[in-house]
Amino acid sequence: MEKPVDVRKFALDFDLAPFLFCIDSVRGSRIVRAAVDLGVFSQLAKNSGTAEEVAGALGVSVRGTRVLLDSLTALQLLGKEKGSYRLLPIAEALLVPESPDYLGDLVHGSILDETWDHLAEAVRKGGLAEAVEPVEQQKRAEEFFPLLIRFLHVVNRGPAIAAARALGAGAAHRGMRILDLACGSGVWSLAVAHVDPEARVTAVDFPGVLEHTRRYGERHGMADRYEYLPGNIQEVSLPEARYDLAILGHILHSEGEGKSRRLLGRIAKALRPEGRIAILEFLPNRERTGPLDPVLFGLRMFLNTEEGGIFSAEEYAEWLGEAGFPEVESFEIGTHSPLLVASGGKK
């Protein structure tokens, strides 16, 4: 008698998607990198065209151009009608070098490649990052962050407006004096300044990064609402009882636990009675098993920093409580993690 065939086993009785995601996720970045290298987006910004026309203008093969342009179309970066390719708004904004939000250079930058190739070695040794002197730390930051903050300025403009509204900016809280620490582009405080025309911001970062902050302020018509405090956030002297709101946007993860706790203590002194602290971070669940973005970001911190990591909302709440802010609320703002707002400090 023939043995019954188990069709379910042949067809696999589990979902392949998690594995396919792991091995396939490199393709999109390599496709965009090739198109940036070949000048595809710049060419299409000048003229929409067929594969033959684009290939002719770039001096490359028609066969290769066609398959590349079709892939970019399937990836929803280009549109195609009657054989003619054109930039969709997303590619026009992010992949044409003249755009203020250009991110095409990310495909070559250390942000994507970083030290991921050395992950196994890092796990073997317990990490790769070495301690550096403060002067060297500042030099590296001033080289690395201008590109990263351009990326964050694109990714977080929508969430920043949601955060500003959640903070009651321009409504329950008008004319706030804001301390934006490790401000980068200033994306979070710029959003508050948009929502509340009376808000004023003191922006703190390394001097070489503040030059960029200043340009973002000018670009968004907010230059006169900003003043600048250059220096290391751990050392810069902060005025006492001056601010209504301190913003910590994606900085505590790289500081790690010890320095973050110290910093929260210093911020408490810089806030007025009833001042608040807003934290934008990658927040994993308590077990650190999800959501995916925060958890994978934890690996990035492991690879690139000595003490950085991801911390749950409960851990931040504990540190905030210790700094004198017992009330911590969270607000969904349309990104991987909610905004945390701490209050209840000395009245």
Ligand SMILES: C[S@@+](CC[C@H](N)C(=O)[O-])C[C@H]1O[C@@H](n2cnc3c(N)ncnc32)[C@H](O)[C@@H]1O
């Ligand atoms: C990941 S970016 C975040 C920028 C911005 N807060 C945001 O959310 O888009 C980190 C920023 O912190 C700044 N930074 C890092 N360490 C710093 C330090 N010790 N003192 C001052 N700024 C620092 C970097 O220059 C960079 O602008």
